[in-house]
Amino acid sequence: MGRVVVVSNRLADPRKPAAGGLAVALGETLNATGGLWFGWSGKIVEASEGGTPGEGELHLQQAGNVKLATVDLSRDDHDSYYLGYSNRVLWPVFHYRLDLADFNTSHLAGYRRVNQLFARKLMPLLRSDDVIWVHDYHLIPLAAELRAMGCANRIGFFLHIPLPPPLMLAALPGHEWLIRALFAYDLVGLQSEADTMHFARYVQAEAGAEELGNDHYRAFNRTVRVSAFPIGIDVDEFSRLAEGKEARETYETMREQYSRRRLLIGIDRLDYSKGLPQRIRAFQELLASYPENHRSATLIQIASPTRESVDAYADIRHELEHLCGQINGDYGELDWMPVRYIHRTVARKRLPGLCRVGRVALVTPLRDGMNLVAKEYIAAQDPADPGVLVLSRFAGAAEQLREALLVNPYDVQGTAQAIQQALQMPLEERQARHSKLLERIRLHDVHWWRRAFLDALAQTPT
Incomplete structure (x- = not known):
């Protein structure tokens, strides 16, 4: 060549x-x-x-x-x-x-x-x-x-x-x-x-x-x-980032600050294709249908700015801010905020730490060519105690990552049920699913x- x-x-x-x-x-x-x-x-x-x-x-x-x-x-x-x-x-x-x-x-x-x-x-x-x-x-x-x-x-x-x-x-x-x-x-x-x-x-x-x-x-x-x-993704490169100072600092800080919580994470660009309002509504349904998650489960949603000059993006930002405020107002306590919504970009060097601390990752686009965040989440996990990936069946990654919990993001109740399943999943099942997912993203990196x-x-x- x-x-x-x-x-x-x-x-x-x-x-x-x-x-x-x-x-x-x-x-x-x-x-x-x-x-x-x-x-x-x-x-x-x-x-x-x-x-x-x-x-x-x-x-x-x-x-x-x-x-x-x-x-x-x-x-x-x-x-x-x-x-x-x-x-x-x-x-x-x-x-x-x-x-x-x-x-x-x-x-x-x-x-x-x-x-x-x-x-x-x-x-x-x-x-x-x-x-x-x-x-x-x-x-x-x-x-x-x-x-x-x-x-x-x-x-x-x-x-x-x-x-x-x-x-x-x-x-x-x-x-x-x-x-x-x-x-x-x-x-x-x-x-x-x-x-x-x-x-x-x-x-x-x-x-x-x-x-x-x-x-x-x-x-x-x-x-x-x-x-x-x-x-x-470059699995080895992302693993090296996970061992870096910034990633370890992020992991330790988050683990300490949320020691009494089980963290769900979403990391996306603020784009209408990512299904963010549907995801927030599914978390709202989780709190309504499974009250044992009150004061226990916290969703950290990163929505990085993108194409803010386009009206559709301003609309989705306002919708997200309204939904997050509504959930925090309805369910929040003095010592517990159910949703932490962050409209900023997180430095790449810190992403592995954020991924690793999440008990559940919500990757639920309405449509996506692939979605590499799903693969980065898998790469960042501790194999001895891995988290669970909840993945939209409409992401291209779903064809490969069959051991994730696949959901229809338009089905708010069904997605909430899958999140509950992820939060309750026993260690042995989490390890088995993660092992197969990690093998696949390494093979097709x-x-x-x-x-x-x-x-x-x-x-x-x-």
Whole structure:
């Protein structure tokens, strides 16, 4: 295999551990091949005095053996490509929330324009034997733009978010163009088998695609392989974080402060896909139906800020604050607050300590491509006395983590019953479930994911 070129909306310096397991895993391959990582710089260039936007200045820097190449965006391009089509159209539709999608035609124009800009800036940097790996929903049409410029390289794409069913995809204006663009890739990786089934049903029904076997489909005079590559975490890296000073401090402080309580934890971005109001209502139902948890169970819910300029996020924040205040008002005592709601980001180095102290983790999204918090919780547990994972059946992780307590987050009463089961679960059962879950996340970790995808891309005929 030649040099690996990774393309994503944002990029990180793979030398920095704070970048997280994904950046480190990609960095290993980029370092080994002297690779290139290309994406948006994060910088927005305002219009000049004459009103002309500054277009895409390219910045190059070296990070060890890896070249980082970033492009600036104008305000108009950022607002239509990133805030507009990516996050106000694709994100809600792909997470089954058609009611929140803003089908503004100018968003699509900006999305296409930025993908063309990225292709123009990337093309001169490519070598003939480069292998290109494009990431996520922001850049679905990038391969088609590169092909139009004469790029004959092997190109793979990985979608980190879920792919919705055919009828939901068909609600997207221009959905035919978007899915046709996927056929410009040699390999498309999805998070789950459910996602691959959705793709197959869509292209056969809407594009008359021919299924060739072995995950290959032919349409638009192109053949593409579409397979599931469930992403994992770097278990060893997260375990090392758990032994760090910050994680141990967090664990010891929380254990001391909540020595009389059983802690339930939720760690999420404040996003409507995460099912946070439904989760809080399930905890409320737990307190109402199982009063033995009064003064005993405490839910610590971290909801990190995200996309706060979008109205839907302000709405969910207000709803959460209202629900948490209502529960604390109805059930709280002078020495017990049932819900601790924190609208801040917790430092990554402290997360393993928070995960480890939780007797139960509530990972209950309404829809999620994978959800790595579920896997991080498993990795952080003490095998001798592990906690219990309560997991939404609508997270991609549910296909792998079958020993978790799987729930329907829309079923508030059923979720409350599962939480009660988790709180009452005997040690022997907790150990058996955790052992199997830990074995599975070790087998299919982020390094397996990277190797499996790149090996499949290398073997896929162009």
